[in-house]
Amino acid sequence: MSDSLPTNDAAARSRALDLLRTNQRFLLCGHVRPDGDCLGAQAALARVLEALGKSVWIVNADPPEPRYDILARDVRFGVYQGGELPRHDVAVLLDFCELSRTGEMAPALAAHASKKLVVDHHVPPGAPWWDEAYVDVRASATGLLVRRIARELGLPLDPVAALGVFTSIVTDTGWFKYSNTDAETLAVAAEMTGLGVDPSALYAALHQRQPLGHPPAFGRALARLEYHAGGRLAVVDLPLAGLDLGALDTDEVLDVLRSVEKVEVVLLLRELATGGVKLSARSKTDFDVHALARRFGGGGHRKAAGATLAGATLAQARERLVEAALEALSAPAKNGG
Ligand SMILES: [Mn+2]
Numbered sequence: 001m002s003d004s005l006p007t008n009d010a011a012a013r014s015r016a017l018d019l020l021r022t023n024q025r026f027l028l029c030g031h032v033r034p035d036g037d038c039l040g041a042q043a044a045l046a047r048v049l050e051a052l053g054k055s056v057w058i059v060n061a062d063p064p065e066p067r068y069d070i071l072a073r074d075v076r077f078g079v080y081q082g083g084e085l086p087r088h089d090v091a092v093l094l095d096f097c098e099l100s101r102t103g104e105m106a107p108a109l110a111a112h113a114s115k116k117l118v119v120d121h122h123v124p125p126g127a128p129w130w131d132e133a134y135v136d137v138r139a140s141a142t143g144l145l146v147r148r149i150a151r152e153l154g155l156p157l158d159p160v161a162a163l164g165v166f167t168s169i170v171t172d173t174g175w176f177k178y179s180n181t182d183a184e185t186l187a188v189a190a191e192m193t194g195l196g197v198d199p200s201a202l203y204a205a206l207h208q209r210q211p212l213g214h215p216p217a218f219g220r221a222l223a224r225l226e227y228h229a230g231g232r233l234a235v236v237d238l239p240l241a242g243l244d245l246g247a248l249d250t251d252e253v254l255d256v257l258r259s260v261e262k263v264e265v266v267l268l269l270r271e272l273a274t275g276g277v278k279l280s281a282r283s284k285t286d287f288d289v290h291a292l293a294r295r296f297g298g299g300g301h302r303k304a305a306g307a308t309l310a311g312a313t314l315a316q317a318r319e320r321l322v323e324a325a326l327e328a329l330s331a332p333a334k335n336g337g
Pocket of ligand 1: 037038095121141142172
């Protein structure tokens with residue numbers, strides 16, 4: 001399943017581009033808690049559409065984290081306040097393909113008569129519900145797809161769009177560490193650098209502005225590490241109380257756990273203030289964490305996926321997830337998904 005719809009064919013891509021060319025008012029929507037890929041892709045596509053003379057609004061369920069100030073300086077990231085959405089002809093959904101990922105915006109989006117265009121690199125979970133899609137699950141980042149779109153529309157990228165694309169790429173490749181880093185990714189990164197992006201300044205802006213409480217919170221989080229299957233599975237569960245989760249960059253926790261030679265799969269569980277547990281799963285091998293996340297109603301990629309276990313306590317979520325992961329680890333090399 002995960003490989004049966006890797007990329008739209010040329011005709012589908014061309015219909016998606018026509019949707020962009022022939023309409024005037026665009027709403028660019030991201031997923032809840034938008035990350036650097038989502039925000040970077042929105043910034044870049046907004047600049048491209050504005051260069052075509054279109055009206056563009058970016059609206060997300062959540063505001064960008066402060067680390068993305070470097071993008072928000074030049075791009076307005078609107079936050080959904082409830083009620084009706086701005087009048088628009090086409091809603092472009094960037095970096096996700098399930099409407100529920102827009103959180104509180106989902107009902108308003110679904111009710112709006114606009115055409116829905118998905119621009120994404122996640123594995124579509126079911127039957128297409130959108131009008132058009134520009135999807136390539138092999139693309140390292142959604143921002144890379146926006147780069148392709150701009151090229152196909154014959155439009156150059158300005159420095160802000162270039163910063164958006166570069167931010168997308170480094171977010172989703174872990175600064176070129178992950179296996180999705182390919183020749184196109186590096187070529188586009190070089191191209192964006194030529195357009196004015198300063199990689200070192202961006203790294204400092206995104207990753208070297210942690211609060212004073214980050215290292216202690218990081219230490220307390222790592223102290224909760226448990227290994228299973230002789231170290232092949234690493235699990236960290238983060239309760240709300242006592243950890244100062246607000247100061248913690250969980251990506252860094254995932255990185256450290258993945259750095260252990262024996263570890264193949266990492267599960268990071270985080271108790272949510274709203275109830276339930278958020279799972280972030282990562283794989284260093286052929287282990288398909290997307291398949292695992294799907295079992296719990298989530299999604300993502302083969303090597304990076306997530307899910308929200310509504311109604312579960314942290315202990316319940318950990319037990320179910322560890323059991324499912326151990327079962328999959330002990331299965332002979334077979335990677336359905
Ligand atoms: Mn992405």
